[in-house]
């Protein structure tokens with residue numbers, strides 16, 4: 217038999233390294249790139265929060281994760297870091313196109329995610345774009361959207377590009393993230409989300425994070441999650 221992990225596809229840690237990192241408390245202990253470590257340190261992120269400790273070892277292994285923890289508990293880094301690391305390990309470059317889509321329900325939330333991505337990912341060479349409608353001119357956006365590696369977007373704006381932008385291509389998508397997933401899976405976005413999902417490749421990593429593990433979150437067949445890891449962090453009282 218080959219040694220454990222020797223056939224693991226690029227970007228996937230084996231079970232042995234997973235258990236070594238499951239007890240880590242600081243970002244610097246994680247098996248992540250120096251570029252991400254430097255971005256984290258310069259952004260003043262040192263110790264992991266509970267949801268980060270519980271989810272990052274799984275997400276960095278390439279697993280699908282459904283994470284629930286209250287507002288303000290640090291869910292953003294629980295998916296920004298795995299996105300950066302997956303594309304880094306795949307040696308993703310400008311010409312590879314869209315490698316990750318991060319969706320959040322409102323423009324404001326997307327803007328906040330984008331700021332964290334820029335700060336923590338500043339030593340990486342990926343191109344990232346904020347696609348949220350509003351002020352930005354869709355025609356200008358259409359000219360650049362195919363050069364972006366990471367999209368931070370509202371469902372509506374993403375769908376608009378899927379429908380209208382010539383040659384818009386997500387066929388190589390590696391990681392899909394739904395932030396505030398309970399809200400995105402809610403009825404309001406249902407039609408948009410179904411249309412989006414139908415155009416994404418099924419072979420990908422999917423990370424869902426929200427404040428609650430609601431019924432709609434469990435409606436995961438639509439998202440073709442593969443044996444997802446459920447991570448719930450509750451207040452200790």
Ligand code: ADP
Nearest residue numbers: 261262263264265286287288289290291292293
């Ligand atoms: P959530 O999405 O769960 O509501 P956020 O990811 O927006 O939480 O984080 C909430 C706040 O906590 C932000 O101000 C963020 O900068 C801060 N934060 C997140 N993770 C850490 C950490 N590991 N160390 C210090 N501050 C953190």
Ligand code: MG
Nearest residue numbers: 291292395396
């Ligand atoms: Mg959040």
